[in-house]
Structures are given as C-alpha cells and as structure tokens.
Amino acid sequence: MIIMIAAVAENNALGKNNELVWHLPNDFKRFKELTSHHHIIMGRKTFESFPKPLPNRTHIVITRQEDYKPEGCIIVDTIEKAIAICPNNEDSFIIGGGEIYALGMPLTDIIEITRVHHTFDADTFFPEIKEEDWLLVESESNFKDEKHLYDYTYETYIKR
Template identity: 55%
Template structure:
C-alpha cells in the first residue's frame, strides 16, 4: 500500500459529528467524496459504518471494531479489530482512504501521506473531532473555496495537504 489518504469534512473547531450524525449538509462535498473514493478501499470505525443506510456503492469497506462478535451480512465489507489489521487487510491496494470517525482519524494521522479536508467555515457542538493538522508535519498543496449558496448554508474550502518530507 503506497497511499494512505485521510478524507474528512471538519468544522473550524474540528467538529466532525454528534450522535453519529453529520452536522451539515453539503451536497457538493458528498459528490466530491464519492468521486474521490469510488473504486477504492475505505477504512472506517464501526460507528461511521453504522451511520450509513447501507454500504457505499463501488467501494470495499474495512470496518474497525473492538467488538469481537460484530458481523455484517455485506460481501463488500470486512471486519477487523485494529487499524494495523485494516492496513494488513488492504495491503494489496495501491491507495486506501480513511473516512472516520474521530478516533480512527487520530490513529491514522501518523500513517497518512495525504489529507483531503473539507474545512466547513463554522463551529459546531460535537462529540467527535478531527485531530489538529500540524503545519510542521503537513504542507497545504491546494485549496478551493466554495461560498454559501442556495444548496450550501455554510461556506467551505477543499484543502489538500501532503506530509512534509523529513529533512536529514
């Protein structure tokens, strides 16, 4: 596996969600997420998986849970019990996407080489948060701003970060 990419939408205060629900509705961000992740393996925690009505189409899901008795009837899903086990399960993949939640993001930050972040320009009360992005570790490669409009009540910015190379 060459690329471990974290993809997330996080508010200005790093809020991700509350009660296993997103805090905003951004159709263009959903479309971007689908475009980026379709055809790839996605790694997520159990609660993130359970927030979907069913598995996302055209993606292989690796679900991390501490619950050793957890199962899913879906063929396009695998159950593992650690992030390391998720990486081993996806070892043949060129690129995997880590899609949440907060605890999985925190664990994966040390392994990721790219971040695809949608920064939602508001702050929210939440119970799941994205980890801080350390500018000493991450370089902003590009950003694309989106104002609020009739479909998006809050402005947001797509930001792509690359892990900084360690100097010798």
C-alpha cells in the same frame, strides 16, 4: 497511498450523535468521486451511521467487538490490520470517525479536508493538523448558495 478524507468545521468538529451537523451536497459528490472503487477504512460507529454500505467500495470496519459481522465488510480490530489489507498499489481512504482519524494520522500520506467555515456543537472531532507534519498543497474556496448553508474550502495536505 493512504488518504484521510473528512469534512471538518473551523473548531475541528466532525459530528454529533453519530451524524454530520451540516449538509453540503458538493462535498458528498466529491467524497463519492474520490472514494469510489477503493478500499475505505472506518470505525464501527461510522459504518453504522450509513443507511446501507456505500456502493462501489470495499468496506473495512475496525471494531473490538468479536461477534460483529455485517455482510459484505472486512472486519479487523486495529488500524494497522486495516491498512495491511489495502492494496499497496492503490489509494485507500480512512473515512472516520474521530478515534480512527487519530489512530490513522501517523499512517496517512495525504489528507483531503473539506473545511466548513463555521463552528458547531459536536461530540466528535478531527485531530489537529500540525503544520510541522503537514504541508497544505492545494486549496479551493467554495461559497454558500441555495444548496450550501456555509462557505467551505477543499484542502489537500501532504506529509512533510
């Protein structure tokens, strides 16, 4: 299965200047639990936003830069090639950024969203989840606390 995973604000904001604009430790834990030991597909800018490659994951980076060759990554130039590399019998994850999410939306089976209940000034946005294409099958509310400045909800969508 191809699973798209993202943390998205109420206004579909993903981030600004190649960084998240919120900090939700529980969301980071959930991301790690879901994506560890799987293939993760991302754009070059998303990959470069990490201080180092994420452990226990196979990184597939999509870029048009022909000379881009970071160590330990598989480099491709289309989302279709990225998905073709992923094992058919395992979950693989599209992890961003905005352009890659838009390209991957028609190729995705499941969307795992952390909906951050706030709006943010951003320069990168998640594509609209259209009700006619996607069915919300699970929703788990979480409330702000000493480690989380915002309420947030985990949402799982499946393709109709």
